[in-house]
Amino acid sequence: MSDSAGGGAFASGALLLGVRHHGPGSARAVRAALDAARPGVVLIEGPPEADPLIPLAADPGLRPPVALLAHAVDEPGRSAFWPFAEFSPEWVAIRWALEQGVPARFIDLPATHTLAWQDEEAPPGPGPGDADGKDGAGGEGTEADRIRVDPLAVLAGTAGYDDPERWWEDVVEHRGPGAADPFAPFAALEEAMGALRERYGAGGRPRDLVREAHMRLQVRAARREFGDAVAVVCGAWHVPALRHRSAVAADRALLKGLPKVKADLTWVPWTHRRLARSSGYGAGIESPGWYGHLFRVPDRPVERWLTKVAGLLREEDRIVSSAHVIEAVRLAGTLAALRGRPLPGLGETTEAVRAVMCDGSDVPLALVHDRLVVGDVLGEVPESAPAVPLQRDLAREQRRLRLKPEALERELELDLRKDTDAGRSRLLHRLRLLGVGWGEPAHSRGSTGTFRETWRLRWEPELSVRVAEAGVWGTTVLAAATARAESDATTAGALAEVTALAEHCLLAGLPDALPVVMRVLADRAALDTDAGHLAQALPALVRSLRYGDVRGTDTGALAEVAAGLAERVFVGLPPACAALDADAAEEMRGHVDAVHTAVGLLAETLTGTAADAHGDLRGRWRSVLRALALRDAVAGVVRGRALRLLLDDGALEPGEAARLMGLVLSPGTPPADAAAWIEGFAGGGGGMLLVHDERLLGLVDTWLTGVSAEAFTDVLPLLRRTFSVYEPGVRRTLGELVRRGPGTTRGPDARAGDTPGFAADLDLRRADAVLPVLRLLLGPDTEHPGTSDHNSLAGVGT
Incomplete structure (x- = not known):
C-alpha cells in the first residue's frame, strides 16, 4: 500500500468497518474510509452464493432499492431477502469496489444453510443480532433479549436519550466522518459494541455465533490471498466477534453438520415502504425517504427537505409560499437549539412542517410522511439479472402491454373492447390464478357494463417470490395459468369452486384449460344431489356467459351445462327449502336471490337450439317461486323472499300479494314465523316497496300492533335487522306514514297537501x-x- 493512511489502517490486521445497515451516515463514513485505506479486497456481510451477482451492481439498469433474493430450488416459497438502498453502507462498498476494480465478496453464512434453518424457531439470516437489529418482536423480555432486539437503544439510553433514532442522528448522521481520521467513527462504535458483547455475549441469539464463525474463516482466507489489505463491512454488532482470535478448528466445528438446501439467488426490485418494515438485516428503518435525502444532500439538508415538502403540499393545492419555508427552517433550527442537538432532525422538521405549513393539522402531515418520509420508490433490475423463465415472460408481457410495476397503489380502468386493455385484463387474471396478487379487482365508478374493469395495482417485493413459486406450473404466464387451472379443477372440493374456476378461465383467456374444467364440472354436477350446492354453483357459471361477446370466447358448452344445472335446481330446490333452521334458511334465501338473477341472465343468453331445448326457463322458475311462496313447510324467510321476487317481476298482482301477506300475518301464525316472513319479503330493495305500496305497509303495521308484549320481545331483533338496512330517509318516510296511518292519503277525501310527496295526483x-x-x-x-x-x-x- 502506497497510501500512508491506508497502511496505518491495516496495521492491526483487517480493517473492520462496523455499520448500521441502511444508515446514510455509515454509508458516507464507509466511502471515506475506503478512499483512505484503499484495500485490496472488500468483504461484505451477505450470502456468498451472490458473489457472481456483484458485477451487476455496475449496470445502470440496477437501481436501488433492490434486494438479493434467495429461494430454495425445490421449494421456492422458502426464501430470504437481503435489501440494499442507495444509502446502505454495503451498497456503497460494492459500488466503490466496482469503481476501483477491487474484488468484492460476501462472507456471511451461505443461503443454503440460512434457508434450511428457517423451519426452526427463529430465522438465522442477518437481522436481530446486528447493530440496529429490529426483528419486530418488541414486547417484554430479559435484558439480554432486549439487547438482542435493539442494541442501539441501550447505547442511546446510556447517553441519556429516550429515542435511539434521535441518538443515532446526533452521533452519526449529523456529525459525519472525522476529517482528520476517517476511521475514528468505526473505532468508537467498535468500542461501544465490544462493551455490549462483553456483557451480553451473543445477546440471546446463539446463531450469530455460527454466522460469525463463518465470517472469521472467510476473513482468514482473504488475508491469506491479499495480505492485510482487507476491508470488512458488516453490522457493528459483529465487529468484536470478528476481532476475536479463535482457533480455526473451533470455527469449523461450529459449522459442521449444518442443514442444507439447494438455493438460487438473484436481484429483485425492493421498495422504500418495505425498508420501513422489519425485514432483511432486521433493519426496519422508520424513515427511508428521509435517510435517502440525507445521503443525497449532505449540504443544507434541512432547507432542501422543507423545500421538497412545500413542493408536495403545493401539488395537493395547499397554499405554501417561500415565506412558509423560511419560517419552517427557522423554527426547526430553534427547536434543535433548545434541545441541544447539532442540527435539526426529522422530529424538528416534522414539527416545523405541522406548525407552519399544515396549520397544526395532522391530515396533510400524514401525506408528507407517506410520500416523503417513507416514500414509494421502487427499484429496478436489468434483464441480464438471473431469473426463472416465468419471471422473464412476465417482464416481456409487462413491457408489451405497457403495464409497469409500481410501488404506489393506483387504479387502472380497462375498456375490454380495446386490444391492449383486454390483454392487460387477461394478464392480471392469470396472475391472480397463479397466486400473484399484483392487481385486485375493484368496483368501477363509471359504467357497469361487462366491457369495463377496474383494478387496484400495487407491486410488492414479495410478489417476486410468488412468481418463483408459480414457475413450477410453466415457463410462460399462459402455460402456467393453464396448468394451474387444470390442476385446481381436478382437486376442487366443491362444485361451486369448479364453476368459479370456469368463470376465471374465461376472464383469464385460458381456452386450453376450459375443456378440462368443463369436463370436471359436468361430472361433479351429475354426481352432486344437494340442491344448495347446485344453487350456489349456478350464478358463477351463468356470469361467465357474459364474457363471450366481449372477450371473443366460445361459451356454447358452458351455456349447455348452465341450463342443465338450472333444470336440476328447479327440481331440487323446493324440497331443500323445507325444515330449515334459522341459519340454514338465511343461507338458502341468498341462494334463491342468486339463482333468480342467474336464471334471468341465462334466459337472455340462450339462443338458437339451446333456447328451444330448454324452453321457457323464466316461466318454470316462476313456478318454482310460487311453489316456495305457497308451501307452509318452507322456512318463512324463503317464502317471503319468493313472494317478493314474483311481485318484483310482475308475475303477481299487488292485490294477490296483499292477500297472501294477510294470510301469513294472520293471528294464527306464530310471531317468530311472521317476522321471518317479513324479513324475507321486505328485506333488501331499500324499503321502497313499503313506501309506495301503503296497503302492504298497512298489513305489516296491523300485524305488528297486534303482537303481544311477550312475543314482541322475541321478534324485535329480527325486525330491527330487517329495517336497519334501510336508508335514513326511507325510515323517516315509513315512520311518517305509520304515524298518520298507512293508506289514509289514498282515500277519496285525501287532500293533496296532507303529506308532501304522497298526494293522490301529480302536483x-x-x-x-x-x-x-x-x-x-x-x-x-x-x-x-x-x-x-x-x-x-x-x-x-x-
Whole structure:
C-alpha cells in the first residue's frame, strides 16, 4: 500500500468497518474510509452464493432499492431477502469496489444453510443480532433479549436519550466522518459494541455465533490471498466477534453438520415502504425517504427537505409560499437549539412542517410522511439479472402491454373492447390464478357494463417470490395459468369452486384449460344431489356467459351445462327449502336471490337450439317461486323472499300479494314465523316497496300492533335487522306514514297537501319548480320556458 493512511489502517490486521445497515451516515463514513485505506479486497456481510451477482451492481439498469433474493430450488416459497438502498453502507462498498476494480465478496453464512434453518424457531439470516437489529418482536423480555432486539437503544439510553433514532442522528448522521481520521467513527462504535458483547455475549441469539464463525474463516482466507489489505463491512454488532482470535478448528466445528438446501439467488426490485418494515438485516428503518435525502444532500439538508415538502403540499393545492419555508427552517433550527442537538432532525422538521405549513393539522402531515418520509420508490433490475423463465415472460408481457410495476397503489380502468386493455385484463387474471396478487379487482365508478374493469395495482417485493413459486406450473404466464387451472379443477372440493374456476378461465383467456374444467364440472354436477350446492354453483357459471361477446370466447358448452344445472335446481330446490333452521334458511334465501338473477341472465343468453331445448326457463322458475311462496313447510324467510321476487317481476298482482301477506300475518301464525316472513319479503330493495305500496305497509303495521308484549320481545331483533338496512330517509318516510296511518292519503277525501310527496295526483305546480334546474342539466327543449303543462314536464324529463 502506497497510501500512508491506508497502511496505518491495516496495521492491526483487517480493517473492520462496523455499520448500521441502511444508515446514510455509515454509508458516507464507509466511502471515506475506503478512499483512505484503499484495500485490496472488500468483504461484505451477505450470502456468498451472490458473489457472481456483484458485477451487476455496475449496470445502470440496477437501481436501488433492490434486494438479493434467495429461494430454495425445490421449494421456492422458502426464501430470504437481503435489501440494499442507495444509502446502505454495503451498497456503497460494492459500488466503490466496482469503481476501483477491487474484488468484492460476501462472507456471511451461505443461503443454503440460512434457508434450511428457517423451519426452526427463529430465522438465522442477518437481522436481530446486528447493530440496529429490529426483528419486530418488541414486547417484554430479559435484558439480554432486549439487547438482542435493539442494541442501539441501550447505547442511546446510556447517553441519556429516550429515542435511539434521535441518538443515532446526533452521533452519526449529523456529525459525519472525522476529517482528520476517517476511521475514528468505526473505532468508537467498535468500542461501544465490544462493551455490549462483553456483557451480553451473543445477546440471546446463539446463531450469530455460527454466522460469525463463518465470517472469521472467510476473513482468514482473504488475508491469506491479499495480505492485510482487507476491508470488512458488516453490522457493528459483529465487529468484536470478528476481532476475536479463535482457533480455526473451533470455527469449523461450529459449522459442521449444518442443514442444507439447494438455493438460487438473484436481484429483485425492493421498495422504500418495505425498508420501513422489519425485514432483511432486521433493519426496519422508520424513515427511508428521509435517510435517502440525507445521503443525497449532505449540504443544507434541512432547507432542501422543507423545500421538497412545500413542493408536495403545493401539488395537493395547499397554499405554501417561500415565506412558509423560511419560517419552517427557522423554527426547526430553534427547536434543535433548545434541545441541544447539532442540527435539526426529522422530529424538528416534522414539527416545523405541522406548525407552519399544515396549520397544526395532522391530515396533510400524514401525506408528507407517506410520500416523503417513507416514500414509494421502487427499484429496478436489468434483464441480464438471473431469473426463472416465468419471471422473464412476465417482464416481456409487462413491457408489451405497457403495464409497469409500481410501488404506489393506483387504479387502472380497462375498456375490454380495446386490444391492449383486454390483454392487460387477461394478464392480471392469470396472475391472480397463479397466486400473484399484483392487481385486485375493484368496483368501477363509471359504467357497469361487462366491457369495463377496474383494478387496484400495487407491486410488492414479495410478489417476486410468488412468481418463483408459480414457475413450477410453466415457463410462460399462459402455460402456467393453464396448468394451474387444470390442476385446481381436478382437486376442487366443491362444485361451486369448479364453476368459479370456469368463470376465471374465461376472464383469464385460458381456452386450453376450459375443456378440462368443463369436463370436471359436468361430472361433479351429475354426481352432486344437494340442491344448495347446485344453487350456489349456478350464478358463477351463468356470469361467465357474459364474457363471450366481449372477450371473443366460445361459451356454447358452458351455456349447455348452465341450463342443465338450472333444470336440476328447479327440481331440487323446493324440497331443500323445507325444515330449515334459522341459519340454514338465511343461507338458502341468498341462494334463491342468486339463482333468480342467474336464471334471468341465462334466459337472455340462450339462443338458437339451446333456447328451444330448454324452453321457457323464466316461466318454470316462476313456478318454482310460487311453489316456495305457497308451501307452509318452507322456512318463512324463503317464502317471503319468493313472494317478493314474483311481485318484483310482475308475475303477481299487488292485490294477490296483499292477500297472501294477510294470510301469513294472520293471528294464527306464530310471531317468530311472521317476522321471518317479513324479513324475507321486505328485506333488501331499500324499503321502497313499503313506501309506495301503503296497503302492504298497512298489513305489516296491523300485524305488528297486534303482537303481544311477550312475543314482541322475541321478534324485535329480527325486525330491527330487517329495517336497519334501510336508508335514513326511507325510515323517516315509513315512520311518517305509520304515524298518520298507512293508506289514509289514498282515500277519496285525501287532500293533496296532507303529506308532501304522497298526494293522490301529480302536483304540477311543485313539479314545475324544478324545471329551471332540469333545463340547466339537460339543455333547453323546444317549448316556451313558461310552459307548465304535463307535456312540457314530460319533455324535459325525457
